[in-house]
Amino acid sequence: MVEYSGSRPENAVQLDLFKPMPFQAEAILAPTSRGTLQSKFQFERSKLLEKFHKRITPNPELDRTLVSFQANRRIPFYGWFKYKEGFSASLVNLLVQKSGKNHGLLLDPFAGAGTALFAAKALGWNAIGIEVLPVGHFAMSARMAAEKVDLDTLKRILDRIPKGGWANYFDENYAFQHIPITRGAFPTATERAMAGFRAFCCRSVRDYSLRQLLDFACFSILEAVSYTRKDGQYLRWDYRAGKERVLSRFNKGTILGFDTAIRDKLEDIFRDIASTRRNAPPLLHETQKSSYHSAIDLRLGSCLEVLPQMKAGSVDLVFTSPPYCNRYDYTRTYALELAYLGMDATAVKELRQNMLSCTVENRAKVSQIESQYSRSHRQDEFAQIERTFRRQSALHEVLGILEDMAAHDQLNNGNIPKMVRNYFFEMCVVIYELSRVLRRSGQVIMVNDNVRYAGEEVPVDLILSDFAEQFNLRVKHIWTLARGKGNSSQQMGEHGRSELRKCVYVWEKG
Numbered sequence: 480m481v482e483y484s485g486s487r488p489e490n491a492v493q494l495d496l497f498k499p500m501p502f503q504a505e506a507i508l509a510p511t512s513r514g515t516l517q518s519k520f521q522f523e524r525s526k527l528l529e530k531f532h533k534r535i536t537p538n539p540e541l542d543r544t545l546v547s548f549q550a551n552r553r554i555p556f557y558g559w560f561k562y563k564e565g566f567s568a569s570l571v572n573l574l575v576q577k578s579g580k581n582h583g584l585l586l587d588p589f590a591g592a593g594t595a596l597f598a599a600k601a602l603g604w605n606a607i608g609i610e611v612l613p614v615g616h617f618a619m620s621a622r623m624a625a626e627k628v629d630l631d632t633l634k635r636i637l638d639r640i641p642k643g644g645w646a647n648y649f650d651e652n653y654a655f656q657h658i659p660i661t662r663g664a665f666p667t668a669t670e671r672a673m674a675g676f677r678a679f680c681c682r683s684v685r686d687y688s689l690r691q692l693l694d695f696a697c698f699s700i701l702e703a704v705s706y707t708r709k710d711g712q713y714l715r716w717d718y719r720a721g722k723e724r725v726l727s728r729f730n731k732g733t734i735l736g737f738d739t740a741i742r743d744k745l746e747d748i749f750r751d752i753a754s755t756r757r758n759a760p761p762l763l764h765e766t767q768k769s770s771y772h773s774a775i776d777l778r779l780g781s782c783l784e785v786l787p788q789m790k791a792g793s794v795d796l797v798f799t800s801p802p803y804c805n806r807y808d809y810t811r812t813y814a815l816e817l818a819y820l821g822m823d824a825t826a827v828k829e830l831r832q833n834m835l836s837c838t839v840e841n842r843a844k845v846s847q848i849e850s851q852y853s854r855s856h857r858q859d860e861f862a863q864i865e866r867t868f869r870r871q872s873a874l875h876e877v878l879g880i881l882e883d884m885a886a887h888d889q890l891n892n893g894n895i896p897k898m899v900r901n902y903f904f905e906m907c908v909v910i911y912e913l914s915r916v917l918r919r920s921g922q923v924i925m926v927n928d929n930v931r932y933a934g935e936e937v938p939v940d941l942i943l944s945d946f947a948e949q950f951n952l953r954v955k956h957i958w959t960l961a962r963g964k965g966n967s968s969q970q971m972g973e974h975g976r977s978e979l980r981k982c983v984y985v986w987e988k989g
């Protein structure tokens with residue numbers, strides 16, 4: 480056995496995966512403490528680790544900067560809107576080239592702000608992106624608009640529009656429509672200036688792509704001009720917002736005034752577009768030439784609904800990073816942007832339920848997915864997915880433990896086991912579909928992190944890779960980054976924890 484220690488309980492629990500069974504290991508092991516129970520019940524995870532351990536290798540070419548948004552900050556276009564959950568264009572360039580494939584159709588079913596799509600297009604690929612959050616969709620559409628705008632017209636407009644004093648154009652009809660969690664996010668003067676800017680653009684800029692770009696500029700400074708900061712799993716409030724229920728003295732530093740922030744953003748955007756246009760012709764490589772003919776097809780919606788409608792065997796490469804199983808709530812973190820795009824509180828709640836389950840509030844989508852497959856007479860495929868999920872013993876081992884902990888109030892939220900269960904069921908559907916839509920010898924390149932709840936590790940990389948193998952995807956690599964998460968000396972000391980793997984998986988269709 481590798482890494483995990485422990486022995487299998489004699490009568491391992493039979494699980495009905497959609498109706499959680501009470502965890503019985505306690506009766507079997509009669510531990511003196513929960514810690515003993517946990518450490519003795521890791522047999523299935525050890526087995527899975529043993530199965531894959533030769534393919535888990537550190538890849539020195541990958542580091543945390545490359546696998547996160549950070550490396551995008553200074554690259555024209557990519558840095559306009561800070562989508563912190565993204566990976567970098569350099570990662571896409573590196574791994575697409577390493578995949579040995581040099582053209583075809585690339586799919587990102589969790590497209591975010593479109594890093595994989597735009598980087599692939601620049602390499603001469605066609606790309607399809609699916610994204611459920613209108614935030615990423617809006618950012619991608621704006622970027623596509625930027626590729627179309629006429630530089631001279633943009634310059635003329637930027638020269639003509641006021642350099643400040645946006646509040647003077649205030650029009651109530653363009654006022655920010657708050658939802659409860661965004662109320663009080665901006666200083667009053669900022670809100671008036673923002674409404675003035677939007678009213679002016681709507682009335683005075685006729686070209687649709689240009690208007691879209693100006694609207695996007697405003698959208699991408701929302702955090703900078705607000706009292707909030709996207710922080711870890713939620714929106715953090717600066718004490719200056721004067722929120723009654725926010726007791727902390729968090730100070731986010733400088734809060735930009737609207738006039739300055741929008742002027743700087745528009746200058747950035749113009750500079751990037753101008754420099755790309757100026758530099759493009761003499762620098763045209765063969766791949767860049769073909770990128771002019773490449774196209775991006777964007778689909779707004781859940782990949783759980785869109786993927787099953789895609790043609791089998793039509794995709795050459797999947798490059799993606801799904802939400803992590805870490806309780807991160809995109810609809811709260813991006814609440815300002817969602818409200819800006821016109822969503823009300825009910826629409827935001829619905830959106831939360833539509834996203835891949837990774838928050839404790841997500842309800843199971845099993846019956847929805849099942850009826851979708853039955854409607855298209857694909858019950859057999861649903862049964863295969865369900866069977867694969869049901870038989871993944873390492874997952875059910877950890878679910879059993881988490882359910883037991885929840886029953887004993889040992890998790891900081893009792894819905895964590897449900898979230899983990901839903902996450903993996905939905906990912907099982909996604910992986911089945913990715914295999915179906917891939918051509919023979921097509922690859923999936925996926926970025927994801929392992930997670931841990933109350934000291935119990937969920938080996939996301941191994942479980943997802945095992946699903947992949949059941950669906951005819953050979954696991955070529957599970958590359959780990961030099962330093963994973965959860966390994967600060969304090970954490971390691973507190974819980975005797977091992978480092979959590981942060982990985983890039985490469986699967987190939989057999």
Ligand SMILES: C[S@@+](CC[C@H](N)C(=O)[O-])C[C@H]1O[C@@H](n2cnc3c(N)ncnc32)[C@H](O)[C@@H]1O
Nearest residue numbers: 565566589591592594611612781782802834835
């Ligand atoms: C880790 S982020 C991907 C970021 C992306 N790689 C980038 O560089 O911008 C995961 C994305 O999945 C999206 N998402 C969540 N549930 C989804 C679903 N059911 N269908 C499609 N996209 C979904 C989230 O909105 C988020 O943008």
